[in-house]
Amino acid sequence: MSDTTATRGSYAKTADRRRDILDAAFEVFAESGYTNGSLRTVADRVGLSQAGILFHFKSKTGLLQAVLDLRDERSREYFATVTSPGIEALRGFLEVVRMNCEEPGMIELYAILAAEGTAEEHPAHEYFRGRYDWIGAQARQSFIVMREEGTLRPGVEPGHAARSMMAIVDGLQLQWLYGRTKFDLVADVRTHLQSLVTVAL
Amino acid sequence: MSDTTATRGSYAKTADRRRDILDAAFEVFAESGYTNGSLRTVADRVGLSQAGILFHFKSKTGLLQAVLDLRDERSREYFATVTSPGIEALRGFLEVVRMNCEEPGMIELYAILAAEGTAEEHPAHEYFRGRYDWIGAQARQSFIVMREEGTLRPGVEPGHAARSMMAIVDGLQLQWLYGRTKFDLVADVRTHLQSLVTVAL
DNA sequence: GTCTATAATGCGATAGAC
DNA sequence: GTCTATCGCATTATAGAC
Numbered sequence: 001m002s003d004t005t006a007t008r009g010s011y012a013k014t015a016d017r018r019r020d021i022l023d024a025a026f027e028v029f030a031e032s033g034y035t036n037g038s039l040r041t042v043a044d045r046v047g048l049s050q051a052g053i054l055f056h057f058k059s060k061t062g063l064l065q066a067v068l069d070l071r072d073e074r075s076r077e078y079f080a081t082v083t084s085p086g087i088e089a090l091r092g093f094l095e096v097v098r099m100n101c102e103e104p105g106m107i108e109l110y111a112i113l114a115a116e117g118t119a120e121e122h123p124a125h126e127y128f129r130g131r132y133d134w135i136g137a138q139a140r141q142s143f144i145v146m147r148e149e150g151t152l153r154p155g156v157e158p159g160h161a162a163r164s165m166m167a168i169v170d171g172l173q174l175q176w177l178y179g180r181t182k183f184d185l186v187a188d189v190r191t192h193l194q195s196l197v198t199v200a201l
Numbered sequence: 202m203s204d205t206t207a208t209r210g211s212y213a214k215t216a217d218r219r220r221d222i223l224d225a226a227f228e229v230f231a232e233s234g235y236t237n238g239s240l241r242t243v244a245d246r247v248g249l250s251q252a253g254i255l256f257h258f259k260s261k262t263g264l265l266q267a268v269l270d271l272r273d274e275r276s277r278e279y280f281a282t283v284t285s286p287g288i289e290a291l292r293g294f295l296e297v298v299r300m301n302c303e304e305p306g307m308i309e310l311y312a313i314l315a316a317e318g319t320a321e322e323h324p325a326h327e328y329f330r331g332r333y334d335w336i337g338a339q340a341r342q343s344f345i346v347m348r349e350e351g352t353l354r355p356g357v358e359p360g361h362a363a364r365s366m367m368a369i370v371d372g373l374q375l376q377w378l379y380g381r382t383k384f385d386l387v388a389d390v391r392t393h394l395q396s397l398v399t400v401a402l
Numbered sequence: 403g404t405c406t407a408t409a410a411t412g413c414g415a416t417a418g419a420c
Numbered sequence: 421g422t423c424t425a426t427c428g429c430a431t432t433a434t435a436g437a438c
Contacts, residue, residue, distance in 0.1 A: 014421080031320060035237045038413065050414080052422050060414065108319065115316030118309065118378040119233060129379050136382070160392055163376060163384060170375055171368025177319040178330050181337065183364060191361055195396050215403080239431065251432080253404055261432065405438080412431075420423080 018056050020046050025067050030108035033116045034064055034124065061123045068127050071109065075099075085142040087151060087199055093139070094193065094201065097169055098186045107173045114170065136162050143196070151199045161196045168192045219257050221247050226268050231309035234317050235265050235325065262324045269328050272310065276300075286343040288352060288400055294340070295394065295402065298370060299387045308374045315371065337363050344397070352400045362397045369393045 024045040028037040039060055043050045057063040075096055082092040100106040117124040143158035152158070172185050194201055225246040229238040240261055244251045258264040276297055283293040301307040318325040344359035353359070373386050395402055 017421085033234075033236075033317065035234075036317075039415095040413080048421095049423060051416085051424080054415065055421065058415095111319065112316050114375060115313050116234065116237075118312065118375070132376060132379055136376075157392075159382075159384070160389055163373060163382070163389060164369060164393055167369050167372025167376060167389075168365060169372065171371035172364060174315060174319070174371055175333060175337075175364060175368060178333055181360075181364070183360070188361055188364060188368075191358075192365055218403085240433095241431080249403095250405060252406080252434085255433065256403065259433095403438105405436100407435085407437100409434075410432090413429080414427105416427080417425085418423100419425100420421105 014056075017046075017048075021048075021053060021056055021063070022067055022070055025063050026070075026109060027105060029064065029067060030105045030112065033112045034060075034122070035116065039063075064123055067109075068113075068124065071106065085138065086145045086149070087142075087197065087201075089138065089142040090193060090197070091201060093165070094186065094190055097189050101185055108177060111170070111173050111177055132166065135166060139165050146197060146199075151197055153196055153198055156196050164196075165193065215257075218247075218249075222249075222254060222257055222264070223268055223271055226264050227271075227310060228306060230265065230268060231306045231313065234313045235261075235323070236317065240264075265324055268310075269314075269325065272307070286339070287346045287350070288343075288398065288402075290339065290343040291394055291398070292402060294366070295387065295391055298390050302386055309378060312371070312374050312378055333367065336367060340366050347398060347400075352398055354397055354399050357397050365397075366394065 021042065024042045025037075027045065028042050031037065032041070039053050040050045042063075043053050046053075053063070057066060078096060078099070079092060082088055100110075113124050114128050116122055117128045119125065139162035140158045143152055143156070143161045146152040147156075147158060152161075169189055172183075172188055175181070176183070176185055190201055222243065225243045226238075228246065229243050232238065233242075240254050241251045243264075244254050247254075254264070258267060279297060279300070280293060283289055301311075314325050315329050317323055318329045320326065340363035341359050344353055344357070344362045347353040348357075348359060353362075370390055373384075373389055376382070377384075377386055391402055
């Protein structure tokens with residue numbers, strides 16, 4: 001009985017441990033990036049040895065993948081509810097930006113890894129490539145739909161609109177990280193989007 | 202006399218070496234960032250040993266500073282000619298973007314180091330902080346002047362315009378590095394700027 | 403000036419004790 | 421599960437030969 005209990009407790013504890021490690025890794029990668037962030041630092045924060053981390057995740061790359069998967073899960077979880085292209089998708093995009101703002105680590109992680117991942121051999125390269133592809137196509141489709149509906153501002157090209165939408169977020173997030181100016185990131189993104197469409201956001 | 206000549210020759214050759222090293226370092230830092238890029242790689246490209254590099258630049262940090270200084274020199278060199286705030290400055294900004302596009306390494310270097318430099322202890326942190334401050338203030342002043350002249354599009358707030366101008370460049374450059382879509386970076390930036398002002402760019 | 407050699411440190415990953 | 425110990429490798433920087 002102590003055996004069963006111990007085993008059950010163990011399983012639960014293992015899952016908790018994995019989650020703790022993921023949270024710590026999230027922080028470390030957000031602060032130092034993937035290459036520069038070390039397993040040792042992650043281990044220290046979670047109160048384990050470096051080898052202890054590698055029991056739960058077989059390699060450093062595996063740990064990064066797990067962190068990215070977890071990050072994705074949350075955003076897609078929201079986006080799954082609002083999928084129809086058009087103004088709804090734009091509002092959903094704005095909502096995701098707002099959500100990320102409330103967890104600043106998300107912004108750090110994204111900004112650092114996206115830049116680091118430009119190198120083709122980087123473990124997160126394909127992840128970000130796919131991400132830009134997906135969001136870009138999704139956004140472009142929304143702007144096309146809006147053009148047909150007549151809610152796209154005249155003269156706006158859907159492709160440009162999609163690129164600029166992603167660019168403004170990435171760029172503002174970077175400025176936000178330098179803490180140069182205090183500004184409302186969501187409001188700035190909304191203002192930009194509003195300059196592309198005629199319907200109120 | 203022969204001494205002077207020899208010294209002169211020596212100096213010239215040393216200066217060339219320094220320049221070669223700077224060019225190689227520029228490439229390496231652009232490809233791998235500062236932390237991940239190694240002196241060894243720089244040395245290999247320039248045909249020297251790793252210790253040889255440190256004869257010309259006393260430390261890795263010193264090498265980065267020299268690379269950033271060289272980069273700055275070129276941009277400021279251009280900006281020095283066109284300084285009056287207003288539409289002229291905006292056109293100058295666009296011209297710098299165009300120049301950078303012709304040397305893609307510049308875009309890589311900037312994108313990677315700007316993200317890496319968000320960490321406060323990074324050797325390039327203050328450089329980028331100052332850079333955002335300077336360009337942001339400069340741009341904002343230009344938009345203020347244009348508002349007084351009546352050439353700023355109604356409803357556009359100078360602070361937002363300045364932030365969005367920098368953001369769109371940073372963001373588009375990142376997309377450009379992922380080679381996701383082939384698009385005209387300068388044209389996209391111009392389109393965005395055009396949405397902020399009434400006078401043709 | 404440039405080299406080799408080396409010091410000092412840090413990394414990821416594995417082996418094996420407990 | 422978690423640890424210690426260790427391997428093998430890479431890094432920056434210095435010392436000293438040439």
